[in-house]
Amino acid sequence: QKYNNNKKGDKLAFMKALGAKGLVKKAAMQKDWATLFKNGLEVLKLNPWDVGTLTTLAAACEELELHEAQLVYLRLALDADPKDPNINRICGRALGRRKLYDQAIACWHRVEQALPGDEEAARAIASLTVEKAIEQGKYEGEGATTKPSKVGEAGELTPEQRLLREIRRHPNDTAKYVELADLYLREDQFAKAEDILKRALEISEGNPEIRERWEDAHLRLLRQKVAEAERRFEETGRPEDQRAAEQLKKELFEKELEFCKNRVERFPNNLAYKFDLAVRYQLVGRYKEAIAEYQQAQADPKRKGLCMLALGQCFQAIKQYSLAMRHYEMAVQEIPDRDAVNKKKALYQAGKLALALKDLDGADRYFSTLAGMDFSYKDVSTLLDKIAQLRKNQEQVAEVEPAAEVGEAPVEPPEA
CATH class of the missing domain: 1.25.40 (Serine Threonine Protein Phosphatase 5, Tetratricopeptide repeat)
Incomplete structure (x- = not known):
């Protein structure tokens, strides 16, 4: 009432409270609680909505296990700035510890509104919702009378x-x-x-x-x-x-x-887990680590073809072209026709590498097989035309530099 609820306090509060606020800060660092509360209250006389002082006093109350007093200061801070995500975060934590679930959840929802995607807020809301149901007996507890549920017949949980x-x-x-x-x-x-x-x-x-x-x-x-x-x-x-x-x-x-x-x-003997780890290594360019995991994972018959394809990609990325070609060839043999996505990927990458290595017969064989499966796949029709042109003019083949044509293997691993 003294300041007509202006949320600012005395017009000169900033200047008048400067010394007391400094003492509050120093006392908090030294855990000098008597000095902290004495000067904190002096600040609040000039500005009852000083959020920094209110939260400092609340933190001191928490240290001293004065939980009711802590909530008083936090609620005053929340009244001063109800949308501030930091204040709501502090309030949400404190209210949750006191099992004031609805109030705590409301604070965390305000954090979410101010900071969309905040992980702590989402986790807290879920946790508090479950705690509320379990500990407060929102649903039927021991000795409680079963209430009709919105779902199912009356009395049914x-x-x-x-x-x-x-x-x-x-x-x-x-x-x-x-x-x-x-x-x-x-x-x-x-x-x-x-x-x-x-x-x-x-x-x-x-x-x-x-x-x-x-x-x-x-x-x-x-x-x-x-x-x-x-x-x-x-x-x-x-x-x-x-x-x-x-x-x-x-x-x-x-x-x-x-x-x-x-x-x-x-689970060192679980080959599926080794395959998953290899994929993650490949995606971040840690090819040697990926190769080691794929080589172990290939012992799983269900994933052997996929491992061959991925190994070809990894070897190509580290410029081991002959090893890459060998693994692409094995991938084409091992991946069944029913796995059309990876079969086409293996044929395409084998053909591209064969072309870059001047193996026109191999490239033609892989691209022709791929065209028979899906003529519209990427640029396969253009590449077949290119091979035909190169055969007509063998001099053009000599101008192709393998390293330049090969480049790096696609980062995209096979689809398991």
Whole structure:
């Protein structure tokens, strides 16, 4: 009332409070709580909406475990600047710890509105939603009367409600967590699935199967965020939205590589995991590491042809052309006709490399086979015309420099 709720306080508050604010900052660093509170209150007398001072006082209350006082200061800071993402983040964390779920979730939603794609906000909302259901007994708890569900007949619980009730009754039964996560995944609620699997992983003390499920859910959540960020950029065209999408794609790829490496370490005899890791190495140009993994993964009969194709690409990228050609030839033989996408890719790359190495007969053979499958594939018709012209004029062949024509292999690995 003193300042008519002007959100600024005294007109000269900045000047008058300068000394006290300096003492607040110094006291916070030294953990001199008495000095901090004394001078902090002096600042608030001049400007009750000084967000920096309010959050500093709230942090001090947290250190002293004065939780109710902490919430008072945080709510005052939120009243001063209700849309500020940093204040809402701090408030969301504090309110969540106090199990004030609705208020905490509201704060995190404001963070999302200010910072679209914020990972902590999405994770917190999912986690708090599950906690609210489990710990506060939003759904039927022990001794509670079953209420009619919106889904199903009166008195019947939905699958989600039933599983949440079971988890509340048996918090160490990881099978129920996994079942609930599968339900969330089927409904594309990846944040909830990831959170519930993270809980199961902690309870199980790092069970490898649950860890793998959690990793998959985490990657699906990241892919969902990438898709949302790309849609946002398409709609707005803003550079900051493009940067956000690129950052999320980078994070996704790094996580994919990290999880693939972890799985190969945990399951060294699993050839599928070695193939996945090799693909990630190839995509970032770590060809020698990719070659080592592909050479082991080729022992899997189902992926032998794909490994041959990828090895050809990797050897071509490091300018080992004879090895590349040999692997392309084996890829053409090993990849079945029913896998048309990779079969055509192997024929095309074998033909291109043969042409660059002046093997006109080989190039003609590969391109002709490819044309028989799909005459419109890339520039195959043009390349067949080029081979015919080169045969008419052999002098032109001598002018072709293999290294210049070969170039680097496509980064795009085979499609598993």
